[in-house]
Amino acid sequence: MRQPLILVCAGGTGGHLFPAEALSVALAKRGCIVDLVTDERAEKYGRAFPARATHIVESATIGAKNPLALAKTLFTLGRGYLHARKIVRVLKPAAVVGFGGYPTLPPMFAATQLGVPTLIHDQNAVMGRANRQLSGRVTAIATSFPGVLDGDPALAAKASFTGNPVRPMVIEAAEAPYDAPQPGGPLRLCVFGGSQGARVMSEIVPPALEKVDAALRSRLRLVQQAREEDRAAVEAAYARLGVQAEVAPFFVDLPARLAAAHLVIARSGASTVAELSVIGRPSILVPLPHALDQDQLMNAATLAAAGAATVVRQADFTPDWLAGELSRLLADPSPLAFAAAAARAQGHADAADRLADLVMRTAGLTSA
16 A cells, blocks of 8 residues: 655744644654655755655745736746646645645645545744735645634634644753742853844843842853854953853754753743743743734633743843843742643643654644
8 A cells, every 4th residue: 555645834933833743743653654845955864854855946035026026936936836736646645735835836726626635733822924824715724723723714614733843853851841930049041032133132132140149140051053254253252251152053962952941031932932941941931023824813812821831032031131131030039830830831841743743633633
């Protein structure tokens, strides 16, 4: 019997690709072959992506108001659609799964028009724009947060809450229990900002630590992501302050770094929130202020409501504010253990399996 093929489509950033990777691993365990459809940005991920093959399809973001730019965008999407339609017709997948981002539009539209079962997964607490354009056409919808589509009965009827799948390395990191900081002992910080947000961390965290009392500051152990162009200045600031710090543009083992941290300072993209929840670590979250539809703010609010995170607007994320927060936690770290437990209670480590089961049902490969 021919192994069923599932076509997984994701925009070329980690926020879309990481849950797609987790699903692909879960589908492989169920005897499926997985191919990835994405854009050229994802080639660095695609080489390591657990798929039989990666298909690069042209795409563009719909956002330009200039008629000429809009026409160019639509032309690019049209070429991507024709290419994607050929891929779907040749591969004959049992189902096509989209994870959001405009690169998913050509293959998902092609699949719906060719009558192939389709499913979209949305990672955020508010549905993304590309997924919204597809939501009325697809067979099924999976959400990372409960109640996202309660305001639309037609979409809610075909929606299932699965949680946001996390990569196997996150599941492995989650096995480490929270090592609660002790009064007077070291406090391990992990600071990162994602592809769009590392600059503000480099601008705010070093001067904030300078404002912390030297005796308290000496107990900090810091791991920080900083853009290559900011790295030297950040390292020099910490060296001058006597702070033990490891600074790098990217950490391949970021989930393990999260697990080792007492406190995380980060943006609140969907994958970050999912990983913090599954691993169970307290956080200070600074939502990206110009994120579309304020999805990062909504994501962060779910952890804040559970007592797992402190959320601060970027305008209020100042050296003085952060110095005050860190000084308070260095003086009394006991709230961190409660926040870590609250974060873990929000995690859905089985999200990849739940989503894989939904894909199998949508494809007609299982009836349960």
